Amino acid sequence: MASIITISALTKVYASGFAALKGIDLTIEEGEIFALLGPNGAGKTTLISIICGNVNPSGGTVSVAGHDIVTGYRGSRTAIGLVPQELATDSFEKVIDTVRFSRGLFGKRRDDALVEKILRDLSLWDKRDARILELSGGMKRRVMIAKALSHEPRVLFLDEPTAGVDVELRRDMWGLVRQLRDTGVTIILTTHYIEEAEEMADRVGVITRGELLLVEDKATLMKKLGRKTLTIHLSEPLAVLPPALAGRGIVLAGEGWRLEYSFDTHAERTGISTVLRQLGDLGIGYKDLDTRQSSLEDIFVSLVHREEAA
């Protein structure tokens, strides 16, 4: 895969003196779904806004599809579609007009067939003549996506696409993003919902306080930093944790019906066999075992905490 966005040593200091980005280096591959994960105020939106042209960079360079975002802004911006976090629409415009407007704004000739296809794909075709103010919040977000896609961008930025969106709509949105990726569009989304990154991304970047802590394939990341939890379902409930098992990170759960043991998958000795042998020695019977990979959320929380402790 070729890279489509190259960011190097990008910094942003706002007029207030706040350093929102402290030297970001990042390369985005064409065709991938990249999730930028970070707590509120980490610099996600600032990073996106600089790439798209909404905020001026303080230092460093960004190139999109081979065009520098400052000196070759026409080329870079033509390649980008942006769906910002805030719902901002022209309330009195008709859906179809606002999508046509966006296409023109990005320097493309009117194309009714394409606009129809976009609106149909986003289930907005029936609403094409409705004024935007008549639409629900979820529909408005779809309109914003339609606007961003109207000029056939190669890269789509989705800033917090599912913030304040109900569960069903979130699922729809995820489906839509995958569908877009299948057409070859590179997608960069920011989120603070770990679930979202885990569900959709090919790669994940974790950003906090203006710094990229890591960029990794999602699968590698989860494997590398993952912890697993072994759950032992007991045949008889225990009133208290036997002293012999104490001090190993084993906890009694489920009103005494379960023992949970968390371990590092990369440790030389996971300690599983020891735990099971001890259970045998103590005469504690069990009927089932399962292990669970820790989620990105756990990984993320531990990363951010490590950073804060440092």
Add this chain to the structure above:
Amino acid sequence: MTGFNWHAIKAIYLFELARFRRTLMTGLAVPVLTTSLYFIVFGSAIGSRMTQVDGIPYAAFIVPGLIMLSMFTESIFNASFGIYMPKFTGTIYELQSAPVSALETVIAYVGAAATKSMSVGFTIFATAHLFVDVPVAHPLAMLGFMAVIAVSFCLFGFILGIWAQSFEQLQIIPLLVIMPMTFLGGAFYSIAMLPEPWRTITLFNPVVYLISGFRWTFFGQGDVAIHYSLLFVLGMLALCSAVIGWMFRTGYRLKK
């Protein structure tokens, strides 16, 4: 993509005109009504006692001033609103992220606002004909003057719209500065009618030169020589263009 983004100019221009069309009734009915009221009050009630100014019937004399008054406020209001609203609602993100240059943005927004302002000017001109005969000595100069005034004040309005951070700030300049300057700038009288020192003081009001110049295109004479008027109009055009250029270069209140 290289070259000029004509599609974007067209898109913004049509978007703005659609916005005006939605308020067409008030947009054109208001100038017609105010013009009629001015004619009734100044033209008939008071004008009947004034008869002539510089050899021109008073009712006809005030027509250029009336057109200018409305065009100043319309230009400022439409152009400032056009760029302020996207800032206010947040839809400006799209303009900022689009491959559109500062020049293209200005041409589109100012062009649309100036179109509206010109149509208001023509409406008033037509309405005035219902009340009084208005001779036009230099029709081409009149059209040119209207166009330059519309563009200059739309540029000014555009600056105001970028500068303003609240609806109050948006209103303050047209209502508290431009309106009094226009009334005191000889919209309804010749400054020759003023006693000293007011006459000299009035000459410091730039609006005097604009109204005088426009009146010259109607009657072949004004309060000041026509080349002074031209100097002021072109000066204003240059100043506003320079300020807008600076705003886009620095991102002033447009980009962080």
